[in-house]
Amino acid sequence: MRSADHLLELADKEGNNLSKCVGDYCDVSILVRKELSFYEPGVYKFVIENKWKKVDLPGIMEVGLTIKKSSE
Secondary structure, eight states, X not given: OOXXXXXXXXXXXTSOBOSEEETTEEEOOOOOXXXXXXXXXXXXXXXXXXXXXXXXXXXXXXXXXXXXXXXX
């Protein structure tokens, strides 16, 4: 089991959203980890949690994870 904390910036220092919005829906893609190897085929489990329980995150409907195979 591996664990890592990541701070995901959703806005720049001026408070502007870093997301692409269409109507009321916005998407943001953030590279969290560039090099991660999966040595054995199988099922891998990822847990995403908001560790800042005191910070209200209004309007966030879902969080997803995209894994892409390296081109190298």
